[in-house]
Amino acid sequence: MNKHNRFSIIKSKTISSSTSSSNSNSLSIDGSTVTHQEKSNDSLTRLGWRPFFAQQVAEENITEIQFAKVMACHRNQFELETSTHTLTLPITNQMPDITVGDWLVLNDDHSFRHRLERISLFSRKAPGSKVQTQLIAANVDTVFIVSSLNNDFNLNRIERYLTLANEAGVTPVFVLTKADLCDDTRVYIKQILGISPLAMIETVNALARESVQSLHTYCSAGQTVAVMGSSGVGKSTLINSLIGSQSQLTSDIREDDSKGRHTTTGRTLHQLKSGGLLLDTPGMRELQLADCEQGVADTFEEIISLARQCRFGDCHHQSEPGCAVQMALTNGELESRRLTSYQKLLREQALNTASLAQKRAKDRNRTKFHRSVQDGARRLKGK
Ligand SMILES: Nc1nc2c(ncn2[C@@H]2O[C@H](COP(=O)(O)OP(=O)(O)O)[C@@H](O)[C@H]2O)c(=O)[nH]1
Ligand SMILES: [Mg+2]
Ligand SMILES: [Zn+2]
Helix, strand or coil, X not given: CCHHXXXXXXXXXXXXXXHHHHCCCCCCCCCCCCCCCCCCCHHHHHCCCCHXXXXXXXXXXXXXXXXXXXXXXXXXXXXXXXXXXXXXXECCCCCCCCCCCCEEEEECCCCEEEECCCCCEEEEECCCCCCCEEEEEECCCEEEEEEECCCCCCHHHHHHXXXXXXXXXXXXXXXXXXXXXXXXXXXXXXXXXXXXXXXXXXXXXXCCCHHHHHHHHHHECCCEEEEECCCCCCHHHHHHHHHHHHXXXXXXXXXHHHCCCCCCCCCEEEECCCECEEEECCCCCCCECCCCHHHHHHHCHHHHHHHCCCCCCCCCCCCCCCCHHHHHHHCCCCCHXXXXXXXXXXXXXXXHHHHHHHHHHHHHHHHHHHHHHHXXXXXXXXX
């Protein structure tokens, strides 16, 4: 077996005679001791396992394989959770793209076998000048789009997150924080309903555990919730309150996060006592959209339907005669901020999609060229 495919058990959750030996070569991250817990099928369900994944392995010999959820992505390794173990899996370049929330199939010896198809996938263009898609999270059910109820509240930004959620096919919930510092939350709620009439909106004081109770509804067993929003809106505070209010009832989810070992590494799934999984997504300072045309269309439904009524099929909604979008602007049915935001996101995702496609084509050509050079060299050697 490839050395790099070896796993290390961090802690075993089963009571078995061999548990003590598994600790000898363990890569203990938090130094925590073995947690004793009954092995149960329930634990896979709690991690979000469902028929969609089971169907994909129907042909496989279940006795030879194990299923593992990617709980965290570090620079060189993944943190995995199976129904019985917590373990790490070193990242190799033979693996397909894998992100937090993914389900993996492992061999009996815990080496990587393959990755299962996803229910949903969040991705963006990698930040900076890198022409690359960056995966954010897979198999998410709900996204908390977090904004604070103050001067930072920004509809354009909210529409950006909403586009990402719509593209991924994930249910958005608008979580408005710092309600304790806000005199009139209705002003903000009205603005969100203005862009998304059926929106689910929760106003909270993220610092207070009682105040975030309503959010537990979305975090029931087997449900995965991603928390997104700009820096400073209260995502970490919210997550701490959600985890904290759980750990008051029980003490067994304490270790994972209290030592700050996740703080620099980015995306981590936190297990709540309620059975839900909560995904922290720090480092989203720059959220550039790519491959999001459908997401944009879903986010700006009313503009899409207005555009269908324009006289010309290729109307740019500028000064064309018979433009239903311009008409809606004139009679106040559509605000110009909304149209500008739509056009900006549509243009941005188109540009990024194009440059990503160009990059992929270039990479393909380079690989082809590389192969042909290698083939040529081999032929020469053979002569
Ligand atoms: N008063 C009040 N302060 C909050 C609330 N949510 C977050 N904060 C504060 O806002 C600051 C930024 O919060 P943080 O969770 O670090 O934001 P993040 O960057 O989104 O993770 C911290 O000082 C928090 O204490 C809230 O609902 N009410
Ligand atoms: Mg934070
Ligand atoms: Zn038009």
